Amino acid sequence: MIVEFILLVLKAAIPAGTPLLFGTLGEVTAERSGVLNLGVEGMMIVGAVTAFGVTYTTGNIWLGLAAAALAGSLLALVHAFASITLRVNQVVSGLALTMLGLGVSGLVGKRFIGMPPRTRLAPLTLPGLSDLPVIGPLFFRYDPMVYLAIILALVLWFMMYKTRWGITLRSVGESPATADALGVPVFRVRYLAVLFGGLMAGLGGAYLSVVYTTAWIEGMTAGAGWIVIALTIFAMWDPVRAMLGAYLFGGVRVLQYRLQPLGISPNLLNMLPFIFTILVLMLSTGEVIRRRVGAPAALMQPYTREER
Amino acid sequence: MPNPSEPHLAVAMHGIVKRFPGVLANDHISFEVRAGEIHALLGENGAGKTTLMNILYGIYQPDEGIIYVKGKRATIRSPRDAIRLGIGMVHQQYRLVSTHTVAENVVLGLPVSFFFPERAARRWLEEFSQKYGLSVDPNARIWQLSAGEQQRVEIIKALCRGADILILDEPTSMLTPGEIDELLGIIRRMAAEGHTIIFITHKLDEVFAISERVTVLRQGKVVATLETAQTDKTSLARLMVGRDVIFRLEKKPAQPGEVVLRVEALHVLDDRRLPAVKGVSLTVSAGEILGIAGVAGNGQRELVEALVGLRKSQRGRVFLKGQEVTNQPPRALIEQGVCYIPGERAMGLAPGLSVAENLILKDYCQEPFARGAFLDYAVINAHANRLVDQYSVTTPSPATPVKLLSGGNIQRVILARETCQSPTLLIAAYPTSGLDVGATEYIRQLILQQRDQGTAVLLVSEDLEEILQLSDRIAVMFEGEIMGILPAHQADLGTIGMMMAGAQRIPMSEAA
Numbered sequence: 001m002i003v004e005f006i007l008l009v010l011k012a013a014i015p016a017g018t019p020l021l022f023g024t025l026g027e028v029t030a031e032r033s034g035v036l037n038l039g040v041e042g043m044m045i046v047g048a049v050t051a052f053g054v055t056y057t058t059g060n061i062w063l064g065l066a067a068a069a070l071a072g073s074l075l076a077l078v079h080a081f082a083s084i085t086l087r088v089n090q091v092v093s094g095l096a097l098t099m100l101g102l103g104v105s106g107l108v109g110k111r112f113i114g115m116p117p118r119t120r121l122a123p124l125t126l127p128g129l130s131d132l133p134v135i136g137p138l139f140f141r142y143d144p145m146v147y148l149a150i151i152l153a154l155v156l157w158f159m160m161y162k163t164r165w166g167i168t169l170r171s172v173g174e175s176p177a178t179a180d181a182l183g184v185p186v187f188r189v190r191y192l193a194v195l196f197g198g199l200m201a202g203l204g205g206a207y208l209s210v211v212y213t214t215a216w217i218e219g220m221t222a223g224a225g226w227i228v229i230a231l232t233i234f235a236m237w238d239p240v241r242a243m244l245g246a247y248l249f250g251g252v253r254v255l256q257y258r259l260q261p262l263g264i265s266p267n268l269l270n271m272l273p274f275i276f277t278i279l280v281l282m283l284s285t286g287e288v289i290r291r292r293v294g295a296p297a298a299l300m301q302p303y304t305r306e307e308r
Numbered sequence: 309m310p311n312p313s314e315p316h317l318a319v320a321m322h323g324i325v326k327r328f329p330g331v332l333a334n335d336h337i338s339f340e341v342r343a344g345e346i347h348a349l350l351g352e353n354g355a356g357k358t359t360l361m362n363i364l365y366g367i368y369q370p371d372e373g374i375i376y377v378k379g380k381r382a383t384i385r386s387p388r389d390a391i392r393l394g395i396g397m398v399h400q401q402y403r404l405v406s407t408h409t410v411a412e413n414v415v416l417g418l419p420v421s422f423f424f425p426e427r428a429a430r431r432w433l434e435e436f437s438q439k440y441g442l443s444v445d446p447n448a449r450i451w452q453l454s455a456g457e458q459q460r461v462e463i464i465k466a467l468c469r470g471a472d473i474l475i476l477d478e479p480t481s482m483l484t485p486g487e488i489d490e491l492l493g494i495i496r497r498m499a500a501e502g503h504t505i506i507f508i509t510h511k512l513d514e515v516f517a518i519s520e521r522v523t524v525l526r527q528g529k530v531v532a533t534l535e536t537a538q539t540d541k542t543s544l545a546r547l548m549v550g551r552d553v554i555f556r557l558e559k560k561p562a563q564p565g566e567v568v569l570r571v572e573a574l575h576v577l578d579d580r581r582l583p584a585v586k587g588v589s590l591t592v593s594a595g596e597i598l599g600i601a602g603v604a605g606n607g608q609r610e611l612v613e614a615l616v617g618l619r620k621s622q623r624g625r626v627f628l629k630g631q632e633v634t635n636q637p638p639r640a641l642i643e644q645g646v647c648y649i650p651g652e653r654a655m656g657l658a659p660g661l662s663v664a665e666n667l668i669l670k671d672y673c674q675e676p677f678a679r680g681a682f683l684d685y686a687v688i689n690a691h692a693n694r695l696v697d698q699y700s701v702t703t704p705s706p707a708t709p710v711k712l713l714s715g716g717n718i719q720r721v722i723l724a725r726e727t728c729q730s731p732t733l734l735i736a737a738y739p740t741s742g743l744d745v746g747a748t749e750y751i752r753q754l755i756l757q758q759r760d761q762g763t764a765v766l767l768v769s770e771d772l773e774e775i776l777q778l779s780d781r782i783a784v785m786f787e788g789e790i791m792g793i794l795p796a797h798q799a800d801l802g803t804i805g806m807m808m809a810g811a812q813r814i815p816m817s818e819a820a
Contacts, residue, residue, distance in 0.1 A: 164415070164425045171405045171416050178403035181367070182417035182465070183388030297407070305367055305386075 009254050011138055014146060015212055017250025019044070019204040021149045023228035024235060024242040025156055026200025030076075032160070032237055033193035034173040034298040038094030039079050040201050041225025042101020043072040047205030049105040052112055052216040059118050065145075065206050072202020073195045075101060080194040084187055087302035098225065109216050117214035121145065145207055152200075156239040169193060173296030176303040186303055201225070223274070230277040234284045237296065245280075252276050317379065318343040318473050318504040319364065324373035326359055333359040334370070335528040341473075343378070346495065346505045348515040348536070350548055351525035352744040353715075357508045358400070360525070361475045365397040366390040377473070396466025397475040400508075402458050404450045410461050411446040414468060432468050440467075440497050441490075455482035455603060459491065474498065475506045480514060484603055485772070485805030492518050510548075512541050524548055549745045559756060562780040565594035566629070568733050568764035569615075574624035576610045584610035586788035587624070592733070597755070597765040599779030599796075601772060602808055607788035608768045609651070612737045615766070616648040617641045628733065642670055647731035649722055651738030651768075656722045659711035663703050664692035666710050667725050699724040700750075716747025723751060727758055734758055737768040752778055772804065786810040 023040050030037050037043075047068035055064030075097060082093040121143040130140040160166040171179045172189045180186050208224070209216050227249055235242035256269045319341040326334040333356045341347045351357045362368045364375065366384040375382050377393045384390050390397070404413050410433070411426035420428040430446045437443035442460045450458060459479060466474055476495070480488045495518060499505055507518060515522050515536060523533040524547045531547045569592040578584035584607040592598045602608055613619035615626060617638035626634045628644055650656045657666050668677045668688055676687045692706035701720045703713055710718055719739065727734065736755060740748040755778060759765050769775050775782055776799065783793040784807035791807040792814025806812035 162424055164420065164422050167408070167412050167416055167425060171408065171412075174405040174407055175403065178405055178413075179416060181365070181387045181397070181399070181403045182469075183386065183391050184417045185388075306369075 005258070007134070007138065009251055009258060012254040013247050013251035014142060015250070016253045017246040017248070018146050018149050019207040019212065019224060020228055020231060020249055021153065021243060021246035022204030022207060023201045023225065024231045024246055025149070025152055025239055026197035026204070027228050027232045028235060028237050028239055028242055029156065029169070029200070030194045030197030031232055031299055032169050032173045032296055033190045034176060034296055034301060034303070035080070035083055035190055035194050035197075036090045036094060036300050037076065037079050037097070037194060037197055038091060038229060039075065039097025039101065039225075040197075040228045041221055041223070042098035043075045043198050043201035044101075044205035044208070044225045044228075045105040045219070045221045046075055046101045047072045047202030048209035048220055049109040049112070049205075049216060050202070051206030052115075052209040053108065055210050056112060056115055056118055061119050061121055061210055064210050065203060068202040068206030069199045070202070072200070072205070073198035076194050076198020076201070079198075080191050083302065084190050084194070087304070090300050090302075102219065106218050109218060112216040113218065115216065117210065120214060121211050143211055145203075145211055150243065153239045153243045160239060170296070173298055176298050176301075180303070180305060190303075201228070204228070227273060227277060230281055233295070234280050236284065249273060249276070316343050317341065317376065318345075319506070320376040321360070321364065322374045322376075324360060324363060324375075325371045326356075326363060326368060327371055332528050334363070337373070337525070337528070337530050339523055339530065340533070341504055341506055342521070343504055344499065344502055345520045346499050346507060346518055348519035348522040349506055349508045349525065350510065350512070350515055350522050350544065352510055352548060353742055354527075354744060355525040355548075356528040357525055358477055361397065361477060361506065361508060364390065365395060365475060391469050391471070394470055394472045395475065396469060396471025396473070398459065398462040398466060398477060398479060400477040400479075400481060402462055404458055404461060406449070406451040408450060409446065410444050410448050410450065410453075413450060413461055414446075414465055418468065429468075433464065436464050436467055439501075440494050442494060454487075455605075456484070456487035456490070459483070460494075463494070472502065473504045473506070475508070477508045478510070479507070480509070480511070482604065482770075484808040485801055486809050486811075512544055512548075515544065516541070526550055559777075560760060562596045562759065564596040564780070565762060567591050567593050568629055569766065570627040570630075571615070572625045572627075574611070574614060574626065575622040576607070576614045576619060577622060578607075578610050583622075584788050585614065585621075588785075588788070588790050589624075590783055590790060590793065592764040592766050594732070594764050595759055595762045596780040597759050597767055597778050598793075599775040599782045600766070600768045600785055601775045601782055601804055602770070602785035604770050606785045608737070608785055610788075611785070612648075612735055612766075612768055616646060616735060645729075645732035647726040647734045649719075649726055649734070649736040649739050651741060657710050657718065660709055662707045663696065663701065663710055663713070663721055664688050664706040666721055667692050667695055667706075670725065695724040695728055698728075699754075714747075716743050716750075719743060719747065719751060723754055727754070727763075730761060731758075731763055733764045733766070735766045735768075738770065739767070740769075740771070740774060748774075772801065775804075776801075784808055 023044055027037060027040055050071040051064040051068035054067040055061050079093050079097050082088040083090045123141050124144050124147065126140050130136045160169065168184055168189060172184065172186050176186045205221060208220055213220065231242060231245040231249065234245045252273050256272050259269055260266055317340055321337065321339045324334050324337040337360055339360065349357045359368060363370045364384065366386045366389050375384060382393055411429035414429040414432065415425045433444060433446050442464055444457050444460050479491060483491060495505055509515060519536045521533060522536050524531045524544065526548060571588060571590050573587045573589055574585055575583065575587060576585035588611055590598065600608055610619060614621045617636055620635050625632055633641060633644065658669065668691065671677055672683065677684060689706055696703060696706060699720045701717050701724065703717060710721055739755065740751050752774065755765060755767065767778055776796065779796050781793055781795055782799045782804065784791045784804055786808060787810060791810065791812065794814065803812065
């Protein structure tokens, strides 16, 4: 009974954590370049409404996902322009982006409320593997986006630590003046990183509306974007650790629903992810200081060459 | 006048003008460097040396002027352009990513193989370590390296990019005397291989030690370009400062009185909670200056912060005039006459507040400046006017925010506040760093004056000249320990250098 319950939670935790993983991978990349984007929540919800709208209109879920990625990066472009070119305070600009995203999605999404999904993403079955007992359903019967997120996490990790791009990205986030003095185009790197962050947040939101819930509900991200910000710190800006964090939080989300029938107050359970966020932040901050792998040193610092 | 497009000139800059808000940093500067020479660029802080070289390296854009590199007219819009022209620059504040490895720092921005790029760096590191004696461990992280090793990484970075014109901005400022000798050797080897070296400095001895020619800047203008062999220290100093400079301060023999500060086996942790001060013991008597020499980052900052109450010590005890004051808060120490001149001036002042307000930061809540909950500005301004006169602070008015003053004047404001009530113990950490010769001279005199009035002075400085000039006794700190304490008249540069590098330890005698 207990084993079954745990397996059930584990199995559900992975899809529940997938939108968080997309968002976190994007935010990890942006922050590694030195730009904090608090607009994740806004980019995710815009991704969610775009994906649902386009999928509903065209009947093609892949078109919906692509449109969401584009919408997310367009919104991120606003933040990039404000914080990199205009050197606006990144916190203010990011918060504005979240407000903007929530507002726009509500407006655009009005006519999709209550609409049924026209198509669904079928789980990917891997011959042989998916039929294994216990392991099969636990690891090999998810939709393709789950696997895409995992592959992206691994690729991103490899790119970050084992390639020239990775060194460039990390150096720009640690010390833009150093990178600039060596001829690295600091602005371009930061723009691309922030746009990639928007793309991933858009995909994360899209996953919520067309894969996970298959419906558009106003405000459906419900704070997922904020959890992404916390996860980025928990992950210590590492894509592989982001995977761990995202599924952990996915598990917390699932528990939230599973524990409700046991008579625990739903209000209390709604607080669960956020209480967990605070706990995780307190614990990981200690480790960040100890292991000297803190936030990118130039996080939130706009760069100009002619500074005295 | 040679033709600027002559190929034997590695660099020719003509009529360079650079303005910053409120400052004319470069005022029609013309500067020429011959191919293959070691050329010193001499001037005080703020004379415009770094600005000029930042223009050559593409970090700043000049407002006016023309640049020729190797005989060809050059427009240098970014460091990328400069690198392409074969120019490399080692900044005074090293441009290194401190959390990354040496290899990662070296390959940053280079078109090496996309996957596993650090492998290329290893190859280069081997090559340059053989050729110039520039050896560093490619897998070490920058923060684990000494200042000298970090500088080697910077030089390697420039060489990998094919730099044959190398700009070194104050390259000796963070090094021990031994490391300086090593660096000068490397520079000579590079020049012999055909590299052109521009050596920025404000130290006259270095000009004579290394350069073939020297260009002197003062207040943004070129004062002279000379063959080094045909000039001498006195005339260069006069050119640099614009008046005669006294190399020896008037210093009376010390009259040490009772012991004011006694530190016993003090242990302090740094920000990363690692041991920074490891069992330091010392005493400072009234009327004497104890100088603490050492390369920055060997626990001096943590020691000083523990002594002024800004940092808790783990073990050991501190006594002030025989009373134990270990880990007392700053306010309690201030009330017992401990005064502190911090190295980072921003720490000692509230930059947005006025000169007058900064001068009462320690006493604002007491009579006569405060009356109940209110401040008495008449008294505060009178107090400010008196100190501004007495310490010759150049300020438009006492109501001017301190951040608008020059570095020297900001330091005078701190000194005025800290010394106007005759402290029992004065702790000065890097009191003259970043100041020009005039301000430095003034501040050193003031510290001596405090000593003669019977104040016990603890002086921490990276500037060996300053330590030797002011101290009555010299302690050398290395990796959190005191390597030994010498009477100033017994101290020679060689011994102190060895101690700074941790290569020599002098057992503590009872005299220390």
